[in-house]
Amino acid sequence: MNVAMHLGLLRTMLLIRRLETAWADAYFQEEIGGIPPALSTGQEAVSAGACAALEPGDYVFTTHRGQAPQVARGLDPKRIMAELYCRRTGYNKGKSYHVTDVTRGVIGMGGIVAGQVPVAGGMALAQKLGRSDRVSMAFFGDGASNEGAVHETANLAAMWTLPLILLCENNGYCVTQPVAVAVKAVSIADRAAGYGLPAAVVDGNDPLVVYDAVAAAVARARAGGGATLIEAKTVRLGGHLAHDPQSYRSKEELAAAWEQCPIKRMRERLLAEGLLTAEGYARMEAAVEGEVAAAVEFARQSPFPEPREAFDDLWA
Amino acid sequence: MNVAMHLGLLRTMLLIRRLETAWADAYFQEEIGGIPPALSTGQEAVSAGACAALEPGDYVFTTHRGQAPQVARGLDPKRIMAELYCRRTGYNKGKSYHVTDVTRGVIGMGGIVAGQVPVAGGMALAQKLGRSDRVSMAFFGDGASNEGAVHETANLAAMWTLPLILLCENNGYCVTQPVAVAVKAVSIADRAAGYGLPAAVVDGNDPLVVYDAVAAAVARARAGGGATLIEAKTVRLGGHLAHDPQSYRSKEELAAAWEQCPIKRMRERLLAEGLLTAEGYARMEAAVEGEVAAAVEFARQSPFPEPREAFDDLWA
Amino acid sequence: MFDRRLFRPGGPVPQREREWPSFRGAINEAMREEMRRDPAVFQMGEDIAGASPFGVTARLVTEFGTERVRDTPCSEVAVVGAAVGAAMGGMRPIVEFQFGDFLSVAIDQLTHQAAMLRYLTGGQVKVPIVIRLPCGGGQGAGSQHSQSLYSWFAHAPGIKVALPATSMDAKGLMKSAIRDDNPVLFFEHKALYRTRWPAPAEFRDPNHVIPFGRAAVRRIGDDLTVVATLTMVHHALAAAEALAKEGVSVEVIDPRTLVPLDTETIIQSVRKTGRLLAVDEAYLTCGIQGEVIALVTEHAFQALKVAPRRLGNPGVPVPFAPPLEDAVLPDQERITSAIRDMVSA
Amino acid sequence: MFDRRLFRPGGPVPQREREWPSFRGAINEAMREEMRRDPAVFQMGEDIAGASPFGVTARLVTEFGTERVRDTPCSEVAVVGAAVGAAMGGMRPIVEFQFGDFLSVAIDQLTHQAAMLRYLTGGQVKVPIVIRLPCGGGQGAGSQHSQSLYSWFAHAPGIKVALPATSMDAKGLMKSAIRDDNPVLFFEHKALYRTRWPAPAEFRDPNHVIPFGRAAVRRIGDDLTVVATLTMVHHALAAAEALAKEGVSVEVIDPRTLVPLDTETIIQSVRKTGRLLAVDEAYLTCGIQGEVIALVTEHAFQALKVAPRRLGNPGVPVPFAPPLEDAVLPDQERITSAIRDMVSA
Ligand SMILES: Cc1ncc(C[n+]2csc(CCOP(=O)(O)OP(=O)(O)O)c2C)c(N)n1
Ligand SMILES: Cc1ncc(C[n+]2csc(CCOP(=O)(O)OP(=O)(O)O)c2C)c(N)n1
């Protein structure tokens, strides 16, 4: 691990945070309507760390909270934002809220909780059948872990030794439901044993820890060792969707969660270790702000799709 | 445990075996057509032992291999056989292969593998909401254990502390697929920990052992302690369905499995312990044969439903 | 006609609408009254105790507690199954889906278990469940949160299907749904939740129910019959109003339930008008629109003056971007122009 | 016309049928040829390597090994999902369901993932999968093993639907299905598996395919058009044969694929005959029969001499007992009497 990588992870997290904040602003200013933004605020370390362990040719399958891995895999913020603004220049040409860039191995799914998990298993199967050493990674939440789709896929991945990383982003909530209410087991990762899969529970607010766990799982998968279940424990700092006032959480709980903010933690550590200066951070922030502002501008300037385009792209 | 109960369990197992053999005969003699019989040959101890631990007001939800629990819960062999012969006098009036007697707490399901498991959870919920101390038991196979429905129900049962017994009848096969191929974990019961449920793995070919495990789970459920997952390891001695020649199993494997025949084991033990004589067993067999012959006769003599009855019973 | 503000708080209520009950409040009230009346009625769903996305279950937990207003995990198969089993055990569960599309993960529990178990057991059990399914597009909610899939459930036997278009109907049909001994799917168009509609005095009567299988003739007319459901009822009424000025007299029929369907009222109307337009957001192929056309053609062929027509989603997922979404769904304008074509043909 | 012997070995093949390919053998041959041609084609399903219930995948494992003929566990959601993902990754999976009804547990993976992902991604991915679905009743297989649910999948956008009725079509349509870049559901009527049908010489040509969207006119006639699929094609042909002796000339059209549907051929036929009967085992409400009636009524209203009619399952689960099952499904006799009614009306 080198300094550039540490700084890169911090920058990625910052870009996720600010891009999403801009998206939420667009919603609150009624520049966009429809389903409200699903932000990863507080969870940026999971995507930043996990995606840093991947290479070209690997695939990630995202959830409804999908902007973090998009940014972490290097998608163009302009075209992400254009999609969220429903513009034709968006990655999906205005067809969906779930940004996809197949060239960078990001398949945006997430309309149906856990629906992406079986599909990720299938991509892993194709990778295996194609004799490549590439891997697939399915993001899913603590809430999603209770869907049958996850169970079936975990077992199938074990049975077929698929190069799959099942990355459970446990942010403590399924909308308003705390994970402790929905899952009586000590941890979601405990379920791996029931499939004969290796598992790890990691601090999801430290991108380096996430990186290490995912890198180990990726190495195992590339070597033909099959699937791994990783539970990254993290915090959701915002509401479920942007409009959610979180009346079901106490001030104290939220304050404690903010102490875990992965950007704050990483920044403070890098400052303490002397790897980053206050000016360096300010420059980083300014650069990120500039990138985000350009993305918003690009989205605003982009045309909406034409009505007739509604009928394109259904059939291959 | 007393002698009468031991003898009763043996008799129940014998009745299951012979009733089902008669059903298979009817199929081979082309008295009945359609989907071939699914026999519990080799697995009788699971239903006999498990149902002995239940009381009136408790419910069992059966699989496609459902005759064993029907007999074990005391359903009338005549009306079971009539249903299998598609007659109007059958419990379901000729509507289904999955015999139901709601008065004795047997809900015949099983057309869809694992489909009965969530429903059993719901009955357990009704029992809990109704403040009764009654319990529900879902039978399901090793193959079914890989369906998402089982996962979701196990978790929900843990979350809601439902009076539910999840009874996995692991007969080693899902049609032609050995359980060791489909499940890489050491045991299916290992999955319970991932839900925070207690579990047990038991010798499913000894009805007393099954009885003890289920009785403990029932006691826990009645006392408000919630659900239990029990894996009863047993053997399927016949084909998946009656017509299956089992070309995928070796002679040696089958011979070893027959050594585990629960009827043989129980009979030999009771003989050895002096609780049963050869004559006593012969009398028991004769009585069972008589009961089965009467059931077949009843079924044969019963009328088919009238065509217009096809349109009854859809709506309440 | 309906805004795209999905989860946003509504603006101030216009003066004349103050007295009118809101659509979502009507459903809430129906459920509350029935839960008071019958202790067997209880609720399950994701986030229904606290803050369900559309607020239809608001404050029920305060009165009835978390045992009868049960938050579930994200496990729709287990939850629909739990409803089926609980119903067989004497309860009357109501299940909320946050978006009706999600029922797609639990179809087997609906069509093979809830809907078939009574039949398969020769009538030994009954399965009185209500599943509430927010549906419909025009809300910028994306392809997997905007469908109107009731045609599927009219196809599969053993399921009743209710489609309320006004507050009065929402309340009265919900009460019928809860009292019904069969599985009922209750489709709630998301665009209707915040709307308010005038209601007669019986709206307040906790004993007043609206029976299944009786269509509402929303507007009487002579030249053409529009059969429409949910928001399309209101689009059709607006079209009819506009066309009246052109001298075209349009009858608008809202079936209110698809199963059972009040074929009689529809056929009588077409016998009078001789023209039929079926309008729905549903995908067209094998949709409810074609079903209505087939029924009328079979039973009132002689009465038809021109070929019947249908409007609906021509067969693409409901897209995310508003201009695309508008291109796909029927609306007042398309209804108006179809009617103009048909009466001048 | 078809026997109820489901899994039993067939009796001896009658002399004149010896040369005719069997229906199930035709599907097997199509898959074998395509697997030879294209290494991306592979199979997944329960027990397909060894002894799948209807034997359609027989001996494929010997040639292609267990990597390309993969037995799956009982996990249909994961398996359909695996097909979707593998297809996006460049493979061409074929998935077998032991009975098509079981797809009910994996509908989301089909309609929201397989069918929508191309659209949602703005055309970035393609999902070439074939799902094989044994279907149909009359086999004593019970309500959850006897349905004909293709109307649902014609309703949902993005899914092609093939319904072969003869060995030739089974082979040619399967080859088209495998080569198609979209999700295809391939419905195989269980009663057809052991049947044999005469086939032209091209049957043996591994390059011969039958394109989707072209109906087969199975019999030419002047008085009435029957549109029928699967076994109903044969019931209709037998009815037509019998009626010919009474001087009634019946045209029988087998659409062969529902999506795309060859509306043109059907409409042309009705323009000629003026009478339409749509027959299918599908549940009637919102079924394919009503869809055909609606299409014809919209497009050829003037040509219709009498009200079109439809036959199908009137709306109950397919019951287990043979006399009940026969009461529910259309057959030659019901087709004959409907036609008699219509031509004498
Ligand atoms: C099958 C299905 N059920 C329910 C929903 C509604 N829903 C959308 S996001 C969400 C929360 C999922 O929680 P989790 O998996 O923990 O992800 P998080 O939102 O915390 O990132 C729910 C219930 C859905 N989209 N699909
Ligand atoms: C959802 C679904 N998938 C597949 C089937 C076909 N099927 C019927 S029984 C069976 C085997 C199930 O194995 P297991 O649960 O071990 O029960 P066993 O037959 O061994 O008693 C299968 C795959 C089905 N009926 N439903």
Ligand SMILES: [Mg+2]
């Ligand atoms: Mg979460």
Ligand SMILES: [Mg+2]
């Ligand atoms: Mg088994």
